[in-house]
Amino acid sequence: MKKIKLFDPVFDQDEIKAVIKTLKSGFWASGSGSGNVLKFENKFKKYTQSKACVAVNSGTAALNLALSLFDVKNKEVILPSLSFVSTAHCIVENGGIPIFVDVEPNTLCIDPKKIKQAVSKKTIAVIPVHFGGMSCNQDEIHKIARSFNLEIIEDAAHAVGTTWKNYRKIGAHSSAVCFSFHPVKNLAMPTGGLISLNHKNHKKFKKILDSRRWCGITDRKDTDYDVREIGWNYYMNEFSAVIGLQQLKKLDKLNKKRRKIAERYYNEISLESKMPFDQNCSYHLYWILVKNRQKVRKELAQNGIETGTHYKPIHSMKMYKKSNSLPITERVGKQIVTIPIHPNLKNSEIEKIINTVNKFA
Template sequence: MAKKIKLFDPSVGTKEQQVTQQVLKSHFWASGAGIGHVKKFEDSFRKFIDSDNCVAVNSGTAALNLALSLIDLKGKEVIVPSLTFVATVNAILLNGGKPVFADVKHDTMCIDPHHIEKLITKKTKVILPVHYAGMPCDLDKIQQMCKKNDLILIEDAAHASGAKFMGKRIGSHGDIVCFSFHPVKNLAMPTGGLIAINSEHRKMRDVLLARRWCGITNRNNFEYDVKEVGWNYYMNEISAAIGLVQLKKLDAMNRTRRQIAKRYSKEINLERKMPFDENCSYHLYWLMVKNRKKFMEKMFNAGIETGIHYRPVHTMSLYKKNISLPITETAGKGIVSIPIHQNLSDAEVDRIIRTVNQNV
């Protein structure tokens, strides 16, 4: 029987094993102050994406929650795509804001700037685009709208570690950019996230450092103060040590993903599928199929894992809205993710393409 092909599979080698053992033996596994490997990872990732500042946290969800906590959202609106993981929208609600759902573009599944423009009101405070599947959004158009309307740009880059837009890495454009380093992500950690800060918002670093560790400030040995509420959001040393190893090979892993995506875009016989773009990090590769349930069953029976990313948030009970987002709603019924990661062999890619073409 043929080996099962996983939808996600992190790249784990001897170096990840070695640094994990080193951290375990050190007995220094975690620090709310963010010293040791955590500080090294922040500095290394900041240089990698060329942002002004970086603050490491324990998940992409924590990054979103902390980033939005910097903005007074009470009575304010945040424009966000409905085609995203629910954590993106939860963070708006948890910080007192109102999510306003925008449709996505037909070809990229990223937020549609033309729809954003129609949704801006006097209550709009933030535009929160998602670089869906690692495909960069139209940041130039979105930045222009933010500047014109005095809005804050907070990017959800959970899928976009290593992606680029107009020659610059994602993380160096928006006011605040949130990353995720979950085990299934391009840069994998047991758990992790990061907030990149740019321009005048770099002064927010001290606020974020306090809020990621229960609001603690002015720490001097065992003495410290708390001036505002915070959370237990700091990154642990094991994750940071693994992240430093992963970061060194991230570009190479993303190149492999792009090579696979290039084959998929050429060889899969479907009208609607993810386009090829050299700037994309290809965290996911999506197809649009007619009978999703039947297609996924056939792929499963052939030993190939697939997934659905995502159910549109505006169709969920908590966020149900009587609005029309035709492209998002079509995607919600037919979108399927197929395996795309650095551990796939050429033979496995052949098998995926062949099986997809037999069953679409």
């Protein structure tokens, strides 16, 4: 029985040729953000209609650097607990205090009402996560951010190709939007990430981040350079960039395929709790909620269908002690099952997934 993988990067001869060309060129990486890294940043900037882009080597690096732009030391940053742990680590890494709030039951995105309740004198920012590629309630979040003077740093790791449509609709871009191009993501690289900047100080921020992503190196002239502050080895390599350039060309087409699968899941899966259908969503994940998770996953596995449990809530990890109760997040953490939705799925595989899940309806 052929296994149906939960995630599966989509690529063809375009990516293969690009990698071989890069290999043969001998130019594999540079911290200066030149070559194909620069090309990728420019194309992505155009795609997202943002003011500046900084390519890095992971979504985690993007979040760490984006937070470093704001003075979060000893201040509070509001985030959902239902996310990958990097969403919280970036706050701690920058000396801030993570304040976890609950999610909306329908979208599993951060609940704006809960953000409002959690704001204190120490709050400086909020990190919404577009869960599975579903846009958070941007209108409400921007309204709250304006009234309390908060920065919005988006974790758009799942949302490449999604949220921008919504942004255009409401005419609001957040200060910094962080993407991941991990191989399982909709735009896949061996490893990669990017910060897209929309802040009024985007030019200054771009300069700062260009330096911080390469060990703090600045003022380069020929072989000479200076260092004014600490930085990291966070820059994107050329192989990731050339793969990214090819993936970006295919992104809308591949996301359309994901949406088609999501539409089928939404209409044909007979469970009550499942991810809604939304034309703007990139559908990085498709989730269902089930009471008997172990049994459901076992049945799917016996039929060769790989599943995931995104995510174990961050506030349940030892490092992040539970500060308050998050009933929806805690329930979802026990019931969520993510099922394959990548564009490599065949019709027969989609049908098999639907039929197997429906045994539990």
